[in-house]
Amino acid sequence: MHRLKHNWEICRAVAEVTYKEWSAYRTHSLVSVIVGPVYFMVQYFIWTSVYGGQTTTLGGLDLQQMIRYFGATALIGYLIMDFADWNLSMLVRTGKFLTFHLRPVHHRSFALFQKLGHRMLGFLFEFLPCLLIFIFIFGIDMRPASLPWTLVSVALAFLMNFYVNYTIGLTSFWLVQSGGIRSAFLLVSSIFSGALIPLDFFPHWLQVTQLFLPFQYIAYMPAMVFTGHYSLGGLELTIPQAVGMQAAAVLVMFGCNELIRRRAMKQFTAVGA
Amino acid sequence: MKRYVDVYKQCMYSAVQTAAAYRMNFIVSSLITLVGNILFPLVTLLIYRAGTSFPGWSLYEVLLIQSVFTMSSGLANLVFGGVLWTTMSHVREGSFEVILLKPLNPLFYIVATTFSVESVGLFLGGAALFVFSTLHVGAIPAIAWLQFAGLFLAGTAVLAGLSLMMAAMSFKWVGNSRISELADSVLHVGKYPLPIFPKAVQAAATLIIPVGMVGFLPASALLGRVTASDFAAILPCLAFLAAGIWIYRHMIRMYEGVGG
Numbered sequence: 001m002h003r004l005k006h007n008w009e010i011c012r013a014v015a016e017v018t019y020k021e022w023s024a025y026r027t028h029s030l031v032s033v034i035v036g037p038v039y040f041m042v043q044y045f046i047w048t049s050v051y052g053g054q055t056t057t058l059g060g061l062d063l064q065q066m067i068r069y070f071g072a073t074a075l076i077g078y079l080i081m082d083f084a085d086w087n088l089s090m091l092v093r094t095g096k097f098l099t100f101h102l103r104p105v106h107h108r109s110f111a112l113f114q115k116l117g118h119r120m121l122g123f124l125f126e127f128l129p130c131l132l133i134f135i136f137i138f139g140i141d142m143r144p145a146s147l148p149w150t151l152v153s154v155a156l157a158f159l160m161n162f163y164v165n166y167t168i169g170l171t172s173f174w175l176v177q178s179g180g181i182r183s184a185f186l187l188v189s190s191i192f193s194g195a196l197i198p199l200d201f202f203p204h205w206l207q208v209t210q211l212f213l214p215f216q217y218i219a220y221m222p223a224m225v226f227t228g229h230y231s232l233g234g235l236e237l238t239i240p241q242a243v244g245m246q247a248a249a250v251l252v253m254f255g256c257n258e259l260i261r262r263r264a265m266k267q268f269t270a271v272g273a
Numbered sequence: 274m275k276r277y278v279d280v281y282k283q284c285m286y287s288a289v290q291t292a293a294a295y296r297m298n299f300i301v302s303s304l305i306t307l308v309g310n311i312l313f314p315l316v317t318l319l320i321y322r323a324g325t326s327f328p329g330w331s332l333y334e335v336l337l338i339q340s341v342f343t344m345s346s347g348l349a350n351l352v353f354g355g356v357l358w359t360t361m362s363h364v365r366e367g368s369f370e371v372i373l374l375k376p377l378n379p380l381f382y383i384v385a386t387t388f389s390v391e392s393v394g395l396f397l398g399g400a401a402l403f404v405f406s407t408l409h410v411g412a413i414p415a416i417a418w419l420q421f422a423g424l425f426l427a428g429t430a431v432l433a434g435l436s437l438m439m440a441a442m443s444f445k446w447v448g449n450s451r452i453s454e455l456a457d458s459v460l461h462v463g464k465y466p467l468p469i470f471p472k473a474v475q476a477a478a479t480l481i482i483p484v485g486m487v488g489f490l491p492a493s494a495l496l497g498r499v500t501a502s503d504f505a506a507i508l509p510c511l512a513f514l515a516a517g518i519w520i521y522r523h524m525i526r527m528y529e530g531v532g533g
Contacts, residue, residue: 028451031449035454042462046327048469050326052325180305187305187308197315197316
């Protein structure tokens, strides 16, 4: 019990320090207040034009659901944003990762709580202003179909995004400079996470493939949980079932991450560039 | 003038040599850029595949707009792509005075030394999509090609002006690596047919920040959809580039030389 409390204190301190550290650069976050609504505005007009005032559904979504979907993906993006891959890659390349072997905290936990602190700042300076803009300027109904399930799903997306990025960062233990892998992954992730377009628009075989890849659990699934309806590749699930599947996917990803991390540690030479 | 041309040629040669020294990095970066841009019209493809469309625009016409946009971005990035990051880095590190001491116009020096060979992937990706789209939109008369050339250069001038304005911001907003996102978000409007936006957005995208000139109007010229009055939009484009140059040069005076 004492050890648990001690670990909690460490993690809370990491989150607090990261929050304070990034508070010095809060105007970085405020860029999102312009960028997010502009992207959203473009999506808004694209889809308004595509639906053309008809009451049809596309990819199983009507216009209002589509707009809500893009609003949700934008806002969820602020809550789960992560650059653990870049950070870990930098630590390995410069040899600074060595210092984490001397600290009384596991680096993955350290990075996770850094992300938590960083996103708390994102919540205040990105999520909340953009939420208000979406509601009061665009007049979008941003009430989730089920608040508790949406919160759980976003929390799982937060973890999934972190574990996936951390795994990409671990490739630096072999490649030293993993910029190419990270760029390629970012490209694939941006397409298949559902942030550009709902995955229902993809060919059936690609939709089925997404069930076995981590991308859809990062943006598409939490956004669909927000809208209250989940289906992909012919698989239609209730919201609790979808969140259950997301939790299972996060566990699998964590297992993969742990396996690769253990192998990566054997590669570490502590020599920086 | 000849001196400037010689310097620029030498800088281009150096950039190519640098790329050749790190061949694998150059090939991978160019390939990812190329693939990224081939996938860029994916949203459009999926929308049309779902049996719907942008009213009044066929799939190949929208792809033509997007290919022109990509080519224009590639060209602008080739010449002006590195200005933002180099300026930002110099301002943050307090080393911009090294450039001010050179016996050359500082803006020219920055532009010449940041010739971005990797952007050739972006241009080639756009060019491939452009050829593919033009083959599907029917015969294009010679006059339309001439109109296209003029509007295309005007659109590229807009991108250059935007790059310079963003770079100029880094003199005051020191070390903000997200400045480029501001430009990227605004440019997003230029990737789709302008008539899908409300009149106010169309006016802003033609006269204030003329991003509509980057892909939409040059492609419209090829499709025979421009009117004589559309060519008046070239003026705001040139004004935008001039504003970019003026703002950058003005902001240099605000440089404080305190790095770290």
